[in-house]
Amino acid sequence: MNGKAAAAGMDGDAGSARRRPAVPRLRFEFDPVRTGSPWWMPLAAVFAALAVCAVFIAAGGTDPLAVYKKMLTGAFGTRFGLTETLVKAIPLLLCGIGVSIAYRISFWNIGAEGQFLAGAMAATAVTIYMPDLPAVLALPLMTAAGIAAGGLWGLLTALPRAYFQVNELISSLMLNYIALLLLDYVVFGPWRDPGGLNFPGSPMFTADQSLPAFGSTRLHFGLVFALAAALLYAFTFRHTRWGYELRLIGANPEAARNAGISLNKHLLLVMLASGGLAGLAGMAEVSGVAHRLMYGISPGYGYTAIIVAWIARLHPVGLIVSAFLFGGLIVGGYSVQTLGLPSATSEMLQGAVLFFLIAGAAFGMIRIRRVR
């Protein structure tokens, strides 16, 4: 063993003088301090996702370019498509801002879906138990109920995390299923519309219980909620004391503790806000779009919102843009059905985007260097 090791030592010694590589070797260094994802990384992720999905679409015997073109025109090419895209963008933006607030302090809330449903159910409860309120009372009450229910649903993840270190990823995900089953229970059971021919949904809302729409489109007042939320989100983080505290917690919780900031208190507040926004999205969806609570009220807005948030890098303007794009992706997914493709095509794209986004973030921390 001794001799072998000594020989290796000789080799290493001689090698240092001899080994001048003709082709420069590359070295990959993990350096999260001085690197960061470049700004074009989200765009690259989207294009990579489009390219990879094109392979699958082509393998299915359809021309991917035709599919993408159809999606594009379906989502953004017509007045109807555009307003539909905006309609889908509203819950995505609200939920996206919601999860972004939580992600800013590294709280991995993936429960926007459940918080959305909680908000939708609470708003509907107002219509069920107080059916005859005038609009000036019904709508604010429904809004408040939606926000409160979403926020409370959010607290259900924050409280165990704050006091018992329960992993929020698991609890928030599980609470999604609880909310979903609760929804099934009320729409198949107590709240089912007696005149609805067994359709699993609540009675239709009255005009007083519906958010006003713009003109003859399905685009509703929720858009104002969403944009106001984006504005408030941007303002809070940039200019307010609370925003500063949250930025500090996000950047270094230990330093925040040193500044006398209570992490648990802010965790609860953040989840109240995060869930509240998702709850508001749920309220806007039942009151502005569906005009009733029904089975499958959310096509997974709460999950898509997570991708929306990451592709925007939690940035307010980015959130508006990406919510709009992902709204278009959902609408475009419907329109490709005429080409014989399932609307799940858009879900495949969403998944691929998230995949490349995460890969991009990981690679962004690696610096490539030539070895001299």
Next chain:
Amino acid sequence: MNEPHAVEMRRICKQFGALVANDNIDFAAKPGEVHALLGENGAGKSTLMSMLSGVYRPTSGEILIRGRSVNIRSPKDALALGIGMVFQQFRLVHTLTAAENIVLGEKSSVWRGASWMRRKTEEIGAVAERFGLKIPVERPVWQLSVGEQQRVEIVKVLYRGADLILLDEPTSVLTPGEADQLFEMLRQLRDAGKTVILTTHKLREVMEIADRISVMRKGRMVGTMNRYETNERELAQLMVGRAPAGVMRPAGRPPGKPLLEAEGLTVEAGKGRTAVRDLSLTVREGEIVGIAGVAGNGQSELAEVLAGLRPWRGGTIRVCGREWKWASVRTAIESGISHVPENRMKSGMAGSLGIVDNLLLKTYRHPERSRFGMLRSRRNRAWARSLVERFDVKAAGLDTPVRQLSGGNQQKLLFAREVDRDPKLMIAVHPTQGLDIGAAESVHRLLLELRAAGRGVLLISEDLDEVMQLSDRMLVMFGGTIVGEMSRENADRERIGLYMAGLQDAPGEEAS
């Protein structure tokens, strides 16, 4: 003498930027000996070891293994030369078994089926047995005790054919009983012809286990000797060095009112460990009180309690005459305590945020900095700019993430924040750790300025020179309490060194 050294390092220098971690080190270990590398934290022991194990490469100098000059470029090279390192932080995969962890680094570590694994497990068991190391090879690592995990690491390097075994602070994670077991194993390794080099700052261990001892101080090698030719007192003296260089230190006014009074303080550090026991100290206006001591004797916990970060179990704390009821950072901040934490980037700063945000950390609640729940951004920027100028912080801009600043500039920024609040009492923990000489000097100047302005400073440092240079009074902490106190005039390096080593009875001996 005709037998070549197992390892020899000649004129080794290692620089990290402006910081010289190893300055012209000569070091040699004979085959079949246990060689201890003794020194305080930051003396450069780990750096030296890292160059042997291929983690770092020397800036200049030569390394010889068994008399041959070698070039160690990576841990793989080191292993090929028969050098194996057991790091302070174990590098084990917790969900795998001990045997799997050991096989993991092999070139052909691809899973080859159960029979192959069984054979490997047997081989590993045989290696462990040969050197008298008992490890439960089939158990997942997370079920093992710290001592057992360390044994797995040792078996790992043995299994890979190392005959020069480096251990970085091997006892720092062990209980005393486990440490005894470790020493027993190391003796067996030595008797089997292996060369063992370990780093430590504990004198007792050195005297117990080492055949030869090399002492390092501030990046230099100050001496190598046989164990039977030396004693703990001599080692302590070598470790902490000789008389300090003369420094400019203006005579202060006589200290004024007490700012901080702690009495009978007892602090738990989790897992039933008492970090601070029955400790009393006072810091007055216009004085610097230095706490010397080897790391891990309760200094960190003491500082955390005084900064309001950690609850205490017994005793009282009075700040400016007012007694604290419970631990609260807000109370500490508001009563004028300023805290320069041990690890500035870990707990003192938010690395990804810019200079303004980091300066605001302690004062953002003040009406000057925020009003009606809103930050006064324009005003804050101007204020930050003035601080950056006043404290000579070099940065590209006010929004540069502070983790991109140099260590010295980060510390200047932190001091800017803490001094600008005009604190009554500053608790500075290792304030110059990792700084080059220039930056360290400006930190010292700031501390002296605070003192001149009639503020109190509690300086906790492992750097005895620093404590002796700056302090009006010196306390030595060992085992969670103050074991020695002396005024500046009576300060005696040798005595402090012995106190630090926990040899409290030594001064008495000296008198006789």
